[in-house]
Amino acid sequence: MSEKLIRLKEILGEVSDLNRAISVLGWDQQVNMPPGGAEARGQQLATLGKIAQEKFTADEVGILLEDLMKEFFDPETDDGAMIRVAARTYDKAKRVPPEFVAEQAVAATQGVEAWVAAKHKSDFSIFRPYLEKNVELVKKYVSFFPPAAHPYDVLLDDFEPGLPTAEVLEIFGNLRPKQVALIKAISEAKQVKSDFLKKSFNEKKVWDFGEKIITKFGYDFKRGRQDKAPHPFETTFSVDDVRITNRFEKNAPLATLFSAMHECGHALYELGVNPAYERTPLASGTSLAIHESQSRMWENLVGRSLPFWEHFYPDLKKTFPSQLDGVSAKTFYKAINQVEPSFIRVNADEATYNLHIMLRLEIEISMVDGSIEVKDLPEIWNAKMRDYLGVTPPNDAQGVLQDIHWSYGSIGYFSTYALGNIVSAQLWEKINKDIKNLDEQTRKGEFAELREWLRVNIHQYGHKYDPRDLVRKITGHDIDSAAYVRYLMKKYTDIYGL
């Protein structure tokens, strides 16, 4: 290995160590930290972030990368891919002045605070000036980059490298009318029974059942753990320490099971990355959409399937005999797949979820190109909800204020959720070609072959391939919604007898 490459890896290794330490501090903040710790923790995170940024954007790194690009640029080698990914991130980081990063961090902190207050009072006007500030900063951020076809391209590229806005709009454009039609058809069909899901379930028993499921999925508690936190998330401290969090909500007690499967899906991705990538920019999932394709696959394509519950339902019923008294596996399966247009994205079912995303994407694009104004957001939001889902949020808290993302200036992120759903179905069709008896294995509670397929075809590569390239490499096709539409139609035709 050339001395330059060794030196580059040394620096990137330190940057990685700092970023992993930031993750530990962030996890502790959500999971353990007593309230008194908040102020100092913010300062500690800011300092570590600043040092990581300084180390990464040092001129030495730029010179090393430039020299190495000449030597090594074979993207099929690990080192070549690492240099390519590092160079792209370096280029982005160098364009954005440190003072701007600091300004954005302050605006983010203030934005979250205002959002919490606004949501609490269900009053968008409290949040409005902070969102205006965030949008202004996002526009300024875009201005640091070369002009793109659409200013939103710059933002999207941070989450889905190489995927332009126009393509996402095309993918979503194809999908939207079909999902809207499906929802309409379902609304006119005979509805399914699901009242038993609202009964009282013992928290510890649900939690333990979730851990039983993800242990079968292959989540290794010697290389991870599940803790309680206000929101479920996955976080990576190293390829051998990938943790997840979960919560329990009395009004949706079994949601904990699906959150466990979802976060386990993220965790299996990170646990499956080639250990040789540790401490390099390749050592994590390649994009949010691909990550979400994994979490949604385990949560929905596996965890909300009939074969899955044919295996687990007898045990669930034994665990909760009174709650599930007289409920068959098929009835249970239908209930957890019930379609019901609702106000809140995170509670949405598979048939309606993507429409929540499309609405957000359209609003984000229009905020960034200036074609709508922040002050008009509640009205625009509610109009789109009526158009796509046929419901009108009763207030801002259940409407435009429901998600935290915009409060900390994250714009460009939402579409990755829907793209993840779409990609998960594309992968699923390919997997079912490669593993002929997948349903049968699921019916036996066996997931090793599926997990191994994912590890070999996706997980191990970490950040080596860009998301579109990875999907093409595996499926032979670009990202598109056809497989997802086929999946939805088949599933809901069965459930609702369409």
Place this chain on the structure above:
Amino acid sequence: MSEKLIRLKEILGEVSDLNRAISVLGWDQQVNMPPGGAEARGQQLATLGKIAQEKFTADEVGILLEDLMKEFFDPETDDGAMIRVAARTYDKAKRVPPEFVAEQAVAATQGVEAWVAAKHKSDFSIFRPYLEKNVELVKKYVSFFPPAAHPYDVLLDDFEPGLPTAEVLEIFGNLRPKQVALIKAISEAKQVKSDFLKKSFNEKKVWDFGEKIITKFGYDFKRGRQDKAPHPFETTFSVDDVRITNRFEKNAPLATLFSAMHECGHALYELGVNPAYERTPLASGTSLAIHESQSRMWENLVGRSLPFWEHFYPDLKKTFPSQLDGVSAKTFYKAINQVEPSFIRVNADEATYNLHIMLRLEIEISMVDGSIEVKDLPEIWNAKMRDYLGVTPPNDAQGVLQDIHWSYGSIGYFSTYALGNIVSAQLWEKINKDIKNLDEQTRKGEFAELREWLRVNIHQYGHKYDPRDLVRKITGHDIDSAAYVRYLMKKYTDIYGL
């Protein structure tokens, strides 16, 4: 504030943030980390430590300190004290080459590994070469400093700034014959009954009782938390996030209560530091001995006193009615103060504890000045145990291998434990002059005035005063063992009817 001082505080603030982050990572390692996380965590800790060291020892810091020493050097001001403490630490850090620090870190890791194996097999010969290496490195460390009266002075100064070896030996020299005589007198007296302490106690109930006690002491769970770990310790993430750990051992179930009080004593010190010192070198206890004076005070002078149990015993008895059936408060009090020469330091009672320390100090001094050889340690250890405590360890695991400290190269640390005991009694006499009805308050379970006395006289100052100066400032005397001897004599005369 001068621009130089602002700049110095900025750098020291970042160094503090890094060190606090290191503490979070270390705590997580002990409390939460799945086994898989170990390797990467070691790397992360090494990187953060290296960056903190680099930042702190930058030439800029030296120049700033030198300039500021001229401007500001009034040690009675906070800034003056901060500059003095920072300059001393800087001078020490600059003398030790980074390569040496790295070499010592590697030797420490290997030493701990060898110690674990050696202790497991109770075979000193496995550990011997690693301890020899550590002693060699410690001697080299000493060589980086100007010659002192005794080479051990350099090591001791890292833990007890300003306290030379000769003085510690004098303090201990005065104390030793009195403690040895006391133990002899006790051994000839009528023994106390304590078999009920070995009964089976429910872990959760003991844990909760410990938390009840430390809540009464004033430990604020909004600014801290208690978790399970292999060893009890206290760790500070900020003045408002000070955590403790504890354990439960079936063969000493109520030890958990005393560990909780001990670590709470450390935590109250850190929680009481002037918040204005946050992110400066003043923001923690001034030395290990003063820290230990706090932990031992809450554990022993408060927690093993008769008034304390006059308050808590009825509740304890209600919690464990069968275990404590027929046991009076006085009998319980005598049992938890039973004197019994034993092999293991951490299990030692107040009458014998310091002798374990003196033995270690003498061995450390002789290792450092070369008057004894590592290979002879087991024999020397056992001989001293016979001399001081009249017992002979049956094997190395219960003898020379019992403590972890030497395995990671920590030499110079042990005497602070005994000094803490000694100082705690000096402070206690002063406190009882200032708070006339302290026993009465304790008997009512009221600790606010005691805690506030400690905060005002000790805690708030953090690192502002050196340990000897602080003791002089409070008591009017230098550190000496007279008060501790008075305390022991009075206590054990009562318990054993001497």
